Amino acid sequence: MIALDAMGGDFAPKVAVEGAVKAARLGIAVGLFGDQTVIESMLIGIDAQWRSLPISVFHCSQVIGMADEPSRSVLKKTDASLVRAMQAVVDGDATAVVSAGNSGAALVAGTLILERVEGVLRPAIGNFLPTNKGSVFCLDLGANTDCKADYLEQFALMGHVYVQQINNIKNPRIGLVSNGVEPYKGSLAVKQAYARFERLPINFIGNVEARDIFDDHADVLVCDGFVGNVMLKTVQGTARSLMTWIQQESAKSYWRQLALYCASPIFKTIKQRIDYANKGGALLLGVKHPLVVAHGCSTALAIERALIFAHDVVAQQRVVNFNAALMELIQRPAEAEFYSAQLSENHNHV
C-alpha cells in the first residue's frame, strides 16, 4: 500500500482523492490519510463502488498547512495526515509515502520519521531534467538550502549511484553547478566541494554553468537545494513565458495565428518533453524508505503519476538497492572515520 497524504497540496483533498481512485483502478493499493468524512464523501461522489477498489481511508484529525513552519508543525502535530502517512511506512503498514503538501514539512518528517540512511548527513531531492540528447539527474532540488561542501560531496555520491542503477551508466559524468567552468569559480562551499569531488571515486567533469544544463555535458548535476530550486523553477518560468510570448506575438495577425496553428504539433511534442510532472514527483534520497515529494500545485493526474512512480520504486526495490550501494560507498573503511566524525557533528542539526 502507498500512503498518500490526502490533505497536502494546493487542491487537497480533491485532487488527492481523484488521483488515488485513478491509481487504484490500475491496481495500486492506496491508503488515504486525512479527514475521513470529507474523503469518503468525495470518494462516493467519484465512484459509488469505491469500496471495491484497493483504497483504505485513515482518519487524521490534524493538517500541516502550506504556511506552517515545518520543524515545529511536524513535532507538534502528531496526528497530522503527513506524519501519520510516514508513520504507516515505518510501522510496515505501507511501503512508500506520497505528499504534495508543505515540502519543508515533508522533508523534516522524512528525515525524522523515515530516518536517514546510516552515514548520510543530509537527504536530498533528486530528479531528471530533459536535455538535448536525453536527461540529466539533478540534486539537491530543494531539501537543503544551506549546504556545506561535505553535503555536496555526498550528493555527488548519491547521484553517481542513482544514475548508475537507473540509467545503467557505468561511470556517470558528475558536474558541479557553478558560476563559471574555471575551478576557482563558485561560492566558498562550491569551491571546497570542487577539491573534494576530485578525490572521490567518481567521473568528475568539473564545473558546469547553468547555461549548459541541457547540453548533455553531464549525467548528474550537483548543487545545493536553494540553487537547485532556483534552477528548476527558472526553467519552468522561462518555458512558460516563452510559450506566452509566442501566443502574444501570434495574436497580432490572422496569418501568424494560422502559422502557429499549423506549428502546434511541434509545441505539443515539446510540451510533453518539458513536462516535469510526468512522474508526478521526486524521490528523497538518503532516507530508509521511499518518499515521493510532489508539487504543491499537483493535479489529479500528477497525483496518479506520483502514486505510480512510488509503486514502481517499491516494485523495483530501488530505494533498497540504492541505499545498499550508497552505504558501501560512504562507509568505505578508509573514509569511515571521517564520515562518522562529520555525522556526529551534524547529527542534532535538523
Added chain:
Amino acid sequence: MIALDAMGGDFAPKVAVEGAVKAARLGIAVGLFGDQTVIESMLIGIDAQWRSLPISVFHCSQVIGMADEPSRSVLKKTDASLVRAMQAVVDGDATAVVSAGNSGAALVAGTLILERVEGVLRPAIGNFLPTNKGSVFCLDLGANTDCKADYLEQFALMGHVYVQQINNIKNPRIGLVSNGVEPYKGSLAVKQAYARFERLPINFIGNVEARDIFDDHADVLVCDGFVGNVMLKTVQGTARSLMTWIQQESAKSYWRQLALYCASPIFKTIKQRIDYANKGGALLLGVKHPLVVAHGCSTALAIERALIFAHDVVAQQRVVNFNAALMELIQRPAEAEFYSAQLSENHNHV
C-alpha cells in the same frame, strides 16, 4: 573617452577593435588598451583612415586571461589592459570602462581601482530582464558569490534607487529571490535579509520564486551573485534549448518546416525581446566611476552596444546621480553607525 579593455573576451582583440570602430563612427571617443602593434594593424585592416576617427591606442604589455585568478592577477599585472583602462578613468583621461574579459578580474579591479562608493559594502552587477509586461531589474548577477544579509540589504537599496531613476517609478516593488514565497523559506542569509528588508524604506513585496520572475510581480529582484548568475544563465540555456527543440521537431516533416517558416516572424520578435546583448553589458553598481561588464562571448556588435551604453551612462550622469542618491539612503543618520560598523568589519575582505 570610453576606455575599452581591448584584450579582454573570447574573441579579443578582433571584436574589440571592430566594435570600437563602429562606435567611433557614431562619434563616440574610444581608447583601446592593449597590444599596440596588433591593434593598429587590425585598425588599418578595417579602415585605412582610422586615424580620422576618435580612436586612441594605449599600449599595454600585459593581459589578464580568462583562466587567471582574479585578485592575484589584478594586483600583479599592473600593466594589464584591464588595469590600465581602469586607471585611465581614475586619472581623468577616460569617463568610463568597458571590459568583456575575465569578469572576476574586472570586478576586483573595479572595486580596488575605481573604488567603492562610501558606505557600500560590496558593488553588485545589475541588469534588466524582460518580463511579460515590461522589465525587471536583477542584482547581483555575478559580482559576489557569497552574500551576507547586509550585502543583500544594500543591493535592495541599490535596485530601489536605480529603478527609481531609470524607469521613473516612484516606489519600485522590491522582491527577494527565494525557494518559496513564505517568509520562512530561503537560505539563512535570505531569511535574515527578509527581516531586514521589512525595516527598509522600500516597497518590499516579499519572496519571489524563480518561476515567477517574468510575471511582473516585482520591479527589482534581489539575490546573491551565485544565484543571480545561475538564474540568468538558466534563462539563456532554456531559451536556447527550446529554440533548438523547436527546430529539431520541425525538421521531422516538410509540413512542419513550412509551418515553422511561416511562424518565423513570431520567433524573430521574441528573439529580440530576450536578446540580453541589446545593451552589450551590465553596470557595476556601487563604485565611483562607470564600469560596463560585457559577456566574455561578446561579438563586435555587443562591444559596440556596450560602448554606446557606457557613453549614454556618462552623458546622462547616471552613475553620479545614482551614487548621490544611494549614499543618502545608506548614510541616513539613524543607521550611519550601523553601516560604518559593518563597513570597517568588511573593509579588508575583498
